[in-house]
Amino acid sequence: MLFPTIEFALFFMLVLPCTWLLNRRNTLKKAMLVIASYVFYSFWSVPFLLLLFLSSLFNYGVGLLVGRIADPGRRQWVVGLAVAGNLAPLCFFKYYDFAAAQLRALAALAGLHLDPGSTGLAVPVAISFLTFHGISYVVDVHRGKVRASRSLLDLLLYISFFPHLVAGPIVRAAEFLDQLARPSDPKAIDLGGSALLILGGLFKKVVVASHLSILFVDPVFTNPQAYGTVDLILAAYAYAIVIYCDFSAYTDIAIGVANLLGYRFPRNFDQPYIALSLQEFWHRWHITLSTWLRDYLYIPLGGSRLGRWLTYRNLILTMVLGGLWHGAGLQFIVWGALHGVGLAAERLLREATDEAGRVRQFLRGELGQTIRWLLVFHFICVAWIFFRSADAGSACDYLATILRRVGDGAPLTASPLVLVLMMAGFLTQLLPPSAYDAADRSFRKVSVAAKVALGTATIWAVIMLAPSGVAPFIYFQF
Amino acid sequence: MTTLAQPADRLAPVRPIARGLPVPGAGILRLGPAGRTIAVVYGTCLLLALAYPQALVAWLDDFEPNPAVDAAQACASRLVALSESLGLAPISGALRERGKDLTRKPD
Numbered sequence: 146m147l148f149p150t151i152e153f154a155l156f157f158m159l160v161l162p163c164t165w166l167l168n169r170r171n172t173l174k175k176a177m178l179v180i181a182s183y184v185f186y187s188f189w190s191v192p193f194l195l196l197l198f199l200s201s202l203f204n205y206g207v208g209l210l211v212g213r214i215a216d217p218g219r220r221q222w223v224v225g226l227a228v229a230g231n232l233a234p235l236c237f238f239k240y241y242d243f244a245a246a247q248l249r250a251l252a253a254l255a256g257l258h259l260d261p262g263s264t265g266l267a268v269p270v271a272i273s274f275l276t277f278h279g280i281s282y283v284v285d286v287h288r289g290k291v292r293a294s295r296s297l298l299d300l301l302l303y304i305s306f307f308p309h310l311v312a313g314p315i316v317r318a319a320e321f322l323d324q325l326a327r328p329s330d331p332k333a334i335d336l337g338g339s340a341l342l343i344l345g346g347l348f349k350k351v352v353v354a355s356h357l358s359i360l361f362v363d364p365v366f367t368n369p370q371a372y373g374t375v376d377l378i379l380a381a382y383a384y385a386i387v388i389y390c391d392f393s394a395y396t397d398i399a400i401g402v403a404n405l406l407g408y409r410f411p412r413n414f415d416q417p418y419i420a421l422s423l424q425e426f427w428h429r430w431h432i433t434l435s436t437w438l439r440d441y442l443y444i445p446l447g448g449s450r451l452g453r454w455l456t457y458r459n460l461i462l463t464m465v466l467g468g469l470w471h472g473a474g475l476q477f478i479v480w481g482a483l484h485g486v487g488l489a490a491e492r493l494l495r496e497a498t499d500e501a502g503r504v505r506q507f508l509r510g511e512l513g514q515t516i517r518w519l520l521v522f523h524f525i526c527v528a529w530i531f532f533r534s535a536d537a538g539s540a541c542d543y544l545a546t547i548l549r550r551v552g553d554g555a556p557l558t559a560s561p562l563v564l565v566l567m568m569a570g571f572l573t574q575l576l577p578p579s580a581y582d583a584a585d586r587s588f589r590k591v592s593v594a595a596k597v598a599l600g601t602a603t604i605w606a607v608i609m610l611a612p613s614g615v616a617p618f619i620y621f622q623f
Numbered sequence: 624m625t626t627l628a629q630p631a632d633r634l635a636p637v638r639p640i641a642r643g644l645p646v647p648g649a650g651i652l653r654l655g656p657a658g659r660t661i662a663v664v665y666g667t668c669l670l671l672a673l674a675y676p677q678a679l680v681a682w683l684d685d686f687e688p689n690p691a692v693d694a695a696q697a698c699a700s701r702l703v704a705l706s707e708s709l710g711l712a713p714i715s716g717a718l719r720e721r722g723k724d725l726t727r728k729p730d
Contacts, residue, residue, distance in 0.1 A: 151682045154668050161664055165657040331657040340663075356725060405660055562725065593659055597666035604667065605674050609718045612725065 146188035148398045149351050149607075156185065157402065164406045168328045175302050175325060178406075185307035186271070193269040196234060197305055203230060204279045205300040208286045212293030224287045231279040238268045243473030271311045273470060277437055278304050282318040284441055291319040299325045306408070308399040312392070314413040315433040321408070329407025336596070337588025338581040342401035344603045345573065350394035351611045353570040354387045359612055361563045362387050366533055369543045373555025377547045381526045383563065384533045386570035389417065392431070393574070418525075418574055421517040423487045426525060438467050453496065460492065461485030475537040483528045675715040676702040 146152050160181045167174035183194055207227040214220040245261040252259035282303065285291045294300045303321050365372050365380035372380070396413040403410045413433050420426035427435040443463040449456040461482065468481020498504045507513045527544070534540035588596060654662055672679055680699045686692045706712035 151678065158665060158668055162661050165661065168657070331655055331660075334656045334660050336656070336660055336663065360725075405664070407657075593654070593662050593666070596659075596663045597670060600663060600667035601670040601674065604671055605715070608671075608675060608678065609715065609722045610725070611722060613723050 146185055148395070148402075149347055152188070156181070161405060165331065168331070168407070171325075171328050172298065174328070175298050178307075179298065179301045179305060182302070182305040182307040182310060186305065186310060189270040189311075196269055196272070197275065198301070200231070200234070200275050200279055201301045201304040202297070203227075204282050204304065205294065205297050207283050208293040208300070209295070211283060211286045220287055224283055227283040228280055231276050231283070234269075235272055235276045237264065238266060238272055240469075240473045274310065274313055274315065275304060277313075277315045277434075278318075280441060281315070281437065285318050291317075291322060294318075294322055296325075306403070308403040308406075308408075309410060312395045312399075313431075313433060314396045314399065314410055315437050316410055320411065324408050331407065333409070334407065335404055335581075335585050337585030339401035339404040340588060340596070340600060341581055341584040342397040342404075344600065344607075345576070346394040346397035346401065347604060347607045349390035349397070349570065349573055351607050353566050353573070354390040354394065355612050356610075357383050357387050357390075357563065357566050357570065360566075361559055362533070365558075366543070369539075369546045372546075372550075372558060373553060374547050374550045376555070376558050377543065377550070379559045379563075379567075381530050383559075383567050385418070385522075385526050385529050386567050388529065388532070389414070389574055390570045412578070414574070415578060416574055416576070418522060418571065419518070420521055421514055422491055422521060423484060423524065424491055426521060427484075427488070434467070438463050442466060456492065457489035460488045464488065471532070476531045476534050476540055479537050479540070480528050480531040483524075483531070487524055487528075672702060673706050673709070674711050675719070676706045676712055677716055677719070 146156065160178070163177055163181075164174060167177055183197070186197060187194055204227070207223065207230070211220055211223055211227070214223060242263045245263055248261055249259055282291070282294075282300070286293045294303075299322055302325060303316075303318060306316075306321075309316050362380055362384050365376060366384070369377055369380075393414040400410040400413070411433055413431060415429045415432065417426055417430040420429055443459055446459040446462060447455055448459060451459075462485070464485030465478055465481040468477040468479070468484070471477045471480070508517060530543050531537065531540040534543060591599075676699060680696070680703060683692060683696050683699055703712055706715075
């Protein structure tokens with residue numbers, strides 16, 4: 146069930162009043178939300194509902210066990226096994242076929258015949274986010290950041306809550322379980338901010354991302370040889386806009402929907418393409434993933450505590466694994482490695498230059514900041530080419546074609562509409578966080594009728610401008 | 624004098640939604656934050672269905688016929704008639720075709 150569909154509208158029209166009617170009967174409300182979330186997931190797959198349930202049950206049991214073990218050494222073992230238990234389904238469904246293919250290829254190179262077979266199964270929707278939530282819960286119980294939940298219902302809801310279930314944002318147990326302890330406060334509903342998130346999300350996904358993909362990005366990435374250098378570069382920029390508009394749209398709608406139900410989710414995007422460094426980019430892009438990688442991978446690897454070179458190694462390893470999480474393919478590993486090496490290079494530059502020296506002063510100046518922005522934005526766009534391509538070879542071909550076709554006078558195929566959509570998409574990410582507070586203040590002042598009229602007019606305009614059929618969100622595949 | 628607040632007091636589960644129901648004599652229905660949220664969501668969805676009922680009709684057409692679908696289709700037909708009488712459905716239909724043309728490949 147996709148957010149911008151009639152199915153979801155009807156589903157939400159049923160869940161929203163039920164949630165608030167049952168608000169004073171918190172246990173009943175949570176049970177209703179668990180059932181609603183399982184119904185939501187069943188629209189993708191009924192058999193994998195069992196996986197969802199077993200994952201919650203497993204983490205509930207492990208959480209209680211970890212909470213009871215006093216000996217740190219034994220607890221660490223149990224947590225290690227629990228992390229492995231969470232990763233096992235992910236590895237099986239997502240990486241087994243990829244690893245088997247690599248093994249087959251390696252064996253063939255050595256002149257051997259090896260056939261580890263294949264699962265022949267589709268990757269369950271939401272399996273990555275399921276894994277993130279499970280690991281985060283168990284490790285946080287171990288670290289004492291959250292108490293082991295005594296309520297299976299709370300844990301079922303934490304793992305399966307439908308707004309974040311399929312593509313995030315990744316909500317920490319400490320942030321969410323607290324909210325389940327008591328009835329939600331209706332005064333905390335940020336109707337204006339939620340409306341801006343949901344309506345803006347619909348516009349970004351349905352109008353900008355869908356049109357840009359169909360009109361320009363998909364054709365160019367499918368057959369880059371048919372296009373000139375300018376089109377290829379523009380398509381790389383366009384994909385940077387598409388992935389931002391697509392993914393931030395999903396998490397914006399999820400945050401807005403959760404807020405209307407009385408729950409707070411963390412912010413996931415904050416003007417990512419204004420970043421002046423890769424480090425800043427990762428503080429602004431998919432914030433819940435980058436902080437998850439930092440807390441559950443980078444820091445356990447040693448973070449920056451083990452000296453300069455091991456810090457660089459940890460940065461690169463974290464980003465490579467982050468890339469691999471996005472998909473079982475060499476192109477994702479290269480994408481992660483590029484970011485890891487970039488982050489390490491930035492750190493090296495920071496450590497090699499004097500804080501008050503001329504280089505740093507120049508980089509802090511207006512010209513220096515412009516150069517930094519240009520470098521960072523283009524680095525990110527080059528990395529996105531790997532992320533978007535079918536495989537690493539296609540990405541290299543794409544980059545080679547950009548260079549090969551320089552000056553060959555190929556006609557520009559990007560239409561004015563494409564350029565307008567790119568501009569609109571880029572502008573949406575410039576919306577500062579304060580805009581949501583301002584929207585809420587303004588929205589509070591107008592009557593219910595005016596709110597309805599505004600919402601209807603916006604969604605109606607989005608529907609009118611939508612292409613035929615809206616593709617699933619990009620992050621559903623991860 | 625009977626006010627809208629009195630029935631709400633008897634309906635404990637509805638209280639969170641109906642909090643802030645009218646002050647006696649105020650003459651207007653005042654909703655609490657949850658009630659306002661539900662009113663906005665329902666109002667928006669219903670107004671959208673009226674403004675562009677063709678989407679609902681097309682969506683219902685995808686289902687296998689059964690009594691529930693038949694009843695829903697009958698409701699949708701009445702909605703289309705109402706929308707057409709208000710002049711909304713034809714405008715939406717024409718604009719929607721233009722919208723689809725944006726990404727339609729030339730033959």
